[in-house]
Amino acid sequence: MNDAPILEATDLAKAFSAGGRRTRALDGVSFAIRPGAVTGLIGPDGAGKTTLMRLAAGLLVPDTGRIRALGLDSTGDSLAVQAALGYMPQRFGLYEDLTVQENLDLYADLQGLPKTARTERYQELMHMTGLAPFTRRLAGRLSGGMKQKLGLACTLVRPPRLLLLDEPTVGVDPVSRRELWSIVDRLVRDEGMSVLLSTAYLDEAERCQAVILLDRGKILDQGPPATISARMAGRTWAVSGPGRPREVQAGLAGQSGVVDALVQGDHVRLVMQTADDPARLAGLPGLEDARITAVPPRFEDGFIDLLRGRAGTASSPAQDSGLTEGLQRRAQPGDAPVIEVAGLRRRFGDFWAVDGISFEVRRGEIFGLLGANGAGKSTTFRMLCGLLPASAGTLRVAGLDLRHAASAARGRIGYMSQKFSLYGNLSVAQNLDFFASAYGLAGDARATRRQWALTEFELTPYAEQLSADLSLGYKQRLAMACALMHQPEILFLDEPTSGVDPLARREFWQRIYALARAGVTILVTTHFMEEAEYCDRLAIMAAGRILAMDEPAAIKAGARSPELPDPSMEDAFVRLAESAGEAERAA
Amino acid sequence: MSTAPKPAARGGSLMRLRGLVRKEFLQIVRDPSSIAIAFVMPIFLLVLFGYGVSLDADHVPVALVAEDPSPDAADFLASLESSHYFAPLHALTLADAEAALRQGRVGAIVHLRADFAERLRRPDGAPVQVIVNGVDANTARLTQGYVEGAWGTWLNRYAAARGQTLATPVELEQRVWFNSELRSRNYLVPGLVAIIMTLIGTLLTALVMAREWERGTLEALLVTPASMTEILLGKIIAYFVLGTGGMLLTVGLAVGLFEVPLRGGFWLLWACASLFLLAALGMGLAISAVARNQFVAGQVAIIGTFLPAFLLSGFIFDIDSMPVAVQAITHVVVARYFVSIVQTLFLAGNVWSVVLPNALALLIMAAIFLGVTWRKSRKRLE
Amino acid sequence: MTGNGMLTRLLALIHKEFLALLKDPRSRLVLVVPPMIQLLVFGYAATFDLKHIPYALYNEDRGAASRELVAAFDGAPAFRRVATLRAEREITPLVDRRAVLAVVHIGPRFSADLQSGGSAPLQVIVDGRNSNTAMIGLNYVRSVVERFNLEWTASHGLQSPPARLQTRAWFNPNLESRWFFIPGIIGMLTLVTTMLVTALTVAREREQGTFDQLLVTPLRPGEILLGKALPGFIIGIAQGTVILLIATLWFKVPLLGSLPALYAGLALFLLSGVGAGLLISSLAVTQQQGLLGAFLFMVPAVILSGFATPIANMPPVVQAITLIDPLRYFLVILRKVFLEGAGFDVLASQFWPMAVIGAVSLVLASWLFRHRLY
Known part of the structure; x- marks a missing residue:
């Protein structure tokens, strides 16, 4: 077997200028990728992952250095390289107004697949992706997971030797992610393909044979993922009680020596800077009576440790003081539910997107909605925000019926969408001012709130910058600040951390905890199974119905079986989704 | 299917091109507004000009x-x-x-x-x-x-x-060539062919490249073996066929329904229309490739297409009577050259002294616009 | 929610729309420079008055009368002799290649016939490819010949006709067609700008996802609509003012009528234009559809407005269609106020149809806003 590297970069550098500043997207990057393996390209937002992919595909010219793919120079020989490799860009590169079959035909023509070979290849691809029943459907009407598989099938019509996948799993549900991974594994195993895959999901890194860790244009580390997590041996712990895990986490975050503290269902996962013994940990505030057990390290622990080491910061402290200004309405035991949903249904044509769901959310609760793409959670969400009228059922938000007092009800909710919908051509301060005024704030009140948002979200240095030029993490902060300008009682978060790196995600959840503590009710959808564990309660949806609704620990417990004594949230989710699918097929 | 092996590169290129053209057609067919511009609008305008709009005052x-x-x-x-x-x-x-x-x-x-x-x-x-x-x-x-x-x-x-004769020393004997009854329809309808083809050619293409940039589909095309020339050619061929369809429709209606005489050669008209179409498509693609942003491309198309073609092409207003500076500006209006050709080919016949210089101008405009498009869409992302 | 809150929200929305429109120097230019350049270029281009009509002379006569007639043509500012022919066969190629619009052919017996007291024919060949230009050119030729005839009759003691026409033109004594077209161009450019500002905005917000963000604020659909409508309205008024100034100060088109009536007309026209633009905008799912929709409205609106071709010349069915074209009414107002000195009393019949069109399209657009949220 030929072991010459299939993709090799030497001292690669690339800079872009945007908004008058020059940013180094890649800065002296060198690596070599073995053939016949899956290599993960891991890094926070803005690390330079996409730039690297584009350089490898010959779509960009490096400032200095060289990159060779399949033994050819990607820059000088770009046509030959492009003819030999497969590349799926972030949005899958599909024509949404063409059908599944038409997209496949287009790429078969472009890749020069002979007509005679097509029938067989299409069958293979359709079998592999499970898209066979949908060949006549427009690509724009597929769910996110199906689009992703179609995008993959299009790049695979003529099997390439090197496959580049740029964040193929962003915004895709766990079931679809698993299916994608099994396809990728099969390609590598059976067809000897080499795959370079970039991802923001750190649990996926552990499925790669090798990883390249990238941060702000530089390589932090590379090698098999196990070696990176092995460094963390003896530094990872599970801490439970006394008190709710969220309170324990709040006490731990920001303490010296603590790298990371994360809520995981009924316990807190603690990562320390050095190997320690449990007795010493008990000295940390709030842990006097806690149960502390050692747990095996994960790849994510190593990654966070590297990132924090580079940034020179410890874990972000709990944020309470200023953030929740004017929001002190702590939950009382006798409070009426803030969100009441009963028998909610919504029809599109002859298809029930939401088919009779009921639930209640209490004040100060963090309630999560989980489901595969197309399960009906976005539709539910849109009805709750008043973006879509319900076909049947009742829906009360903050004690108001959305049908009759929509405007008044909307004044009491905050909404943050997965696209971080901001006005890109307005500055940060102008966006804040606009959303404050849209909620009726004027004069001094508005100025005070703007100042509060700039300080609290550390946006002051960027106040005059166009929001389109912000990095994704800062866009997310700004979007959240905009949603909080009017001190809403209820916050709706639609995949609020999609595509955002793990550090920003942790900071984000610190803020969410603080808001919940202050009595803000939070309803969130997410594809990160980790984040599902941060919620107080969860509802898992499929085909417009709620499959299960309980606390995260109880939902996990429901999936316990002899083969899986300690199921993860993802296991529980996939199991529920699959059994629902089987029931549907049986019916 | 023939099993004879073909030269790989050439067969591949044809196959890619066919795939790209088919893709463009499917996208056109799926968008009702494109169909409306390509087929409904020409018929509407023709009927309007053929029956409705006229400069000849009556009653x-x-x-x-x-x-x-x-x-x-x-x-x-x-x-x-x-x-x-x-x-x-x-x-x-x-x-x-x-x-x-x-x-x-x-x-x-x-x-x-x-x-x-x-x-x-x-x-x-x-x-x-x-x-x-x-x-x-x-x-x-x-x-x-x-x-x-x-x-x-x-x-x-x-x-x-009263048994007198009126003294009229000079008696005017007028001969109107090419259009003896001075029917304004005879000159408005051929000119309309140019306006309609400007709309189809430029407007439909003004957003297509910008749309592919914004939606990220171009990135996926770029890493296939398809070259930028093939990608552009795919768009040009698809919209060229659509524009030719619009041309045949309008010429057919002009001759068949509105009885405008076609005195020149049909194939010469076809050839000139093709040149014009290339220039109009080139202009749309150039707007799109330079702007790379649908909103800006849309604004430029609104300002830069219809009104200049309507007012500065000689379709209605006589170019020779405009001030010299404005006459100079009309030279960058593609429709100007084609309006002159169609009016001549319809009413006067194959007058090479009119057709050739204008056709040459169209060729140059087409080359410039397509050249700009090609330069602005190199096979790189920057 | 208090009325005050609503005002704050609305002002914020308008402020935001302005920022979004004007923040980028490029979009600022798109709104300001093209209308001015267009008015200047189109103002000079749009005229039916022929200047320096290129003509060729083929004079087979050597007599004094023919020299007198040629002097009459050469002296008329409307004509410019570009060729003097020696043979009949030279005529065809010259006309064919559009080197001349007309050929004046004086026969060999012209002077002799005239001197003998009879009539002499004067042959004029005109290129009819542009029938309108041909007709205007022929009119110019005819007036030169008529003036020549009058002088000849007077100087040679022939009997003059028993009745003569004394023609006067009201409102535009020199029949300058520029005075007719420039007010029309003002209307057209205003229409283009309102389309530019309104037709793509909602589709763009939909594509960028900010539309949902707007809808979850307490802003009501009607308020969002108003917030989108007012900037187009204000920009239209401002731009209208600038081009009105250019029309009066640069092109010297007389503005005789009531300025308040003109602005009332402009406001109502903008109302209907903005309404149509927002209707297109709320129907369009993509920016491509918004753009094509703007054209599907704009092109017929211009052609049916009576801008170049009078509505009176259209058959009754087409005239009925023009009734829903707001530009039609605005052009009447512009021309009547500019040239005829009209005020509110004369124009009432033009005001209310625009108000109705505006109200209907805005109501429809706001209904679509509410019912096409997904």
Whole structure:
């Protein structure tokens, strides 16, 4: 077997200028990728992952250095390289107004697949992706997971030797992610393909044979993922009680020596800077009576440790003081539910997107909605925000019926969408001012709130910058600040951390905890199974119905079986989704 | 399927091109607004221009004021009343007629004073007062011409009735070549072919490249073996076929339905239309490739296509009468060259001295626009 | 929610729309420079008055009368002699290649016939490819010949006609067609700008996802609509003012009528234009559809407005269609106020149809806003 590297970069550098500043997207990057393996390209937002992919595909010219793919120079020989490799860009590169079959035909023509070979290849691809029943459907009407598989099938019509996948799993549900991974594994195993895959999901890194860790244009580390997590041996712990895990986490975050503290269902996962013994940990505030057990390290622990080491910061402290200004309405035991949903249904044509769901959310609760793409959670969400009228059922938000007092009800909710919908051509301060005024704030009140948002979200240095030029993490902060300008009682978060790196995600959840503590009710959808564990309660949806609704620990417990004594949230989710699918097929 | 092996590169290129063209067609067919622009709009405009819009005034409402009840005055007015150019309206006093003119109920007043019959016999003749509404100067002139025509007819009749001949030293003998009845439809409809093809060619393509940039689909195309030339060619061929369809439709309707004579060669018209279409497509693609942003490309297309083609192409307004600076500007309006070609090919025939220089200009414009597009869409992302 | 809150929200929305429109120097230019350049270019281009009509002379006569007639043509500012022919066969190629619009052919017996007291024919060949230009050119030829005839009759003691026409043109004594077209161009450019500002905005917000963000604020659909409508309205008024100034100060088109009536007309026209633009905008799912929709409205609106071709010349069915074209009414107002000195009293019949069109399209657009939220 030929072991010459299939993709090799030497001292690669690339800079872009945007908004008058020059940013180094890649800065002296060198690596070599073995053939016949899956290599993960891991890094926070803005690390330079996409730039690297584009350089490898010959779509960009490096400032200095060289990159060779399949033994050819990607820059000088770009046509030959492009003819030999497969590349799926972030949005899958599909024509949404063409059908599944038409997209496949287009790429078969472009890749020069002979007509005679097509029938067989299409069958293979359709079998592999499970898209066979949908060949006549427009690509724009597929769910996110199906689009992703179609995008993959299009790049695979003529099997390439090197496959580049740029964040193929962003915004895709766990079931679809698993299916994608099994396809990728099969390609590598059976067809000897080499795959370079970039991802923001750190649990996926552990499925790669090798990883390249990238941060702000530089390589932090590379090698098999196990070696990176092995460094963390003896530094990872599970801490439970006394008190709710969220309170324990709040006490731990920001303490010296603590790298990371994360809520995981009924316990807190603690990562320390050095190997320690449990007795010493008990000295940390709030842990006097806690149960502390050692747990095996994960790849994510190593990654966070590297990132924090580079940034020179410890874990972000709990944020309470200023953030929740004017929001002190702590939950009382006798409070009426803030969100009441009963028998909610919504029809599109002859298809029930939401088919009779009921639930209640209490004040100060963090309630999560989980489901595969197309399960009906976005539709539910849109009805709750008043973006879509319900076909049947009742829906009360903050004690108001959305049908009759929509405007008044909307004044009491905050909404943050997965696209971080901001006005890109307005500055940060102008966006804040606009959303404050849209909620009726004027004069001094508005100025005070703007100042509060700039300080609290550390946006002051960027106040005059166009929001389109912000990095994704800062866009997310700004979007959240905009949603909080009017001190809403209820916050709706639609995949609020999609595509955002793990550090920003942790900071984000610190803020969410603080808001919940202050009595803000939070309803969130997410594809990160980790984040599902941060919620107080969860509802898992499929085909417009709620499959299960309980606390995260109880939902996990429901999936316990002899083969899986300690199921993860993802296991529980996939199991529920699959059994629902089987029931549907049986019916 | 033939099993004979083909040269790989060439067969591959053809296959890629076919795939790209088919993709463009499917996208056109799926978007109702494209269909509306490509097929509904041309028919609508043609029918409108063919039947509705015309510069030839007919039945101009004219107020007739005769303060003189004599048979001579009645005879004069009868010559106006019998003409189909006028829709006469009798007014009792000049003040009534003037009020009607102010309110827009009539476009002109013909006024005979009380002493009309008497002054007819005097050597210097009787004055006939004609007042036209000059706001629409063109219609005013036409009306004036019609009144003069009726007056001339009456003069001859008046002289003949008295056994005299009227002294007209120089008699104008007019010959209108190419369009002897001066039907404005005969020149508006061919010009419309140019306007319609501008809309199809430029407007439909103005957003297509920008859309592929914004949606990220171009990135996926770029890493396939397809070259940028093939990607652009795919778009040009698809919209070229669509534009040719629009051309055939409009030419067919012009000749078949509106009876505009096509005196020149059809194939020459086809060839020139193809050149024009290339230039128009090139302009749309160039806007799209330079802007890379649908909103800006859309604004440029709104400003840069329809009004210049409508006003600066010689379609309605005579270019020779414009100031030199404005004439210079018309040279960058692609439609200008084609309007000149279609008017000549339809009405005059194959006049090479008109066709060749204009066709050359179209060729140059097409080369410039396509060159800009090609330069701005190299196979890189920066 | 208090009325005060509503005002704050609305002002914020308008402020935001302005920022979004004007913040980028490029979009600022798109709104300001093209209308001015267009008015200047189109103002000079749009005229039916022919200047320097290129003509060729083929004079087979050597007599004094023919020299006199040629002098009459050469002296007329409307004509410019570009060729003097020696043979009949030279005519065809010259006309064919559009080197001349007309050929004046004086026969060999012209002077002799005239001197003998009879009539002499004067042959004029005109290129009819542009029938309108041909007709206007012929009119110019005819007036030169008529003036020549009058002088000849007077100087040679022939009998003059018993009745003569005394023609006057009201409102535009020199029949300058520019006075007719420039007010029309003002209307057209205003229409283009309102389309530019309104037709793509909602589709763009939909594509960028900010539309949802707007809808979850307490802003009501009607308020969002108003917030989108007012900037187009204000920009239209401002731009209208600038081009009105250019029309009066640069092109010297007389503005005789009531300025308040003109602005009332402009406001109502903008109302209907903005309404149509927002209707297109709320129907369009993509920016492509918004753009094409703007054209599907704009092109017929211009052609049916009576801008170049009078509505009175259209058949009754087409005239009925023009009744829903707001530009039609605005052009009447512009021309009547500019040239005829009209005020509110004369124009009432033009005001209310635009108000109705505006109200209907805005109501429809706001209904679509509410019912096409997904």
